[in-house]
Amino acid sequence: MNRHEIREAEFLLLFEKSFRDESVRDLVTQHETDYTFMCNEEVEKTAEEVVEKLPELDAVIEKFSPSRALNRIPKVNLSILRLAVFEILYRSDKVPVNAAVNEAVGLARAYGQEGDIKFVNGVLGAFTRSLKNG
Secondary structure, eight states, X not given: OOHHHHHHHHHHHHHHHTXXXXXXXXXXXXXXXXXXXXXXXXXXXXXXXXXXXXXXXXXXXXXXXXXXXXXXXXHHHHHHHHHHHHHHHHOTTTSOHHHHHHHHHHHHXXXXXXXXXXXXXXXXXXXXXXXXXX
């Protein structure tokens, strides 16, 4: 799997997790037999780490989404933002910030609706600017 395929699988797993109360491991097991995308160890590990850090990630998203409360953000966008914020905060040594933002916008383009690209880009843009200023 290339980096784009891994990130897309991570997003899809996190998106599914937002609807289900099962563990990441249980979802991965289902994906091994029932679904069309692959979940390797890296995908599972990242999804588990994102889920562990949800309060912190959601606090960042809330801070930089002043016009929408967290519970009003569509789950597609929320899953995309959680993954991108995680990568920026915890994987910037492996994933450049610009790559995380660009991939998030690409996921919004592929899976979201028309206004989602602008929303995701706006939240991540404000967040990354705050890191540079602060």
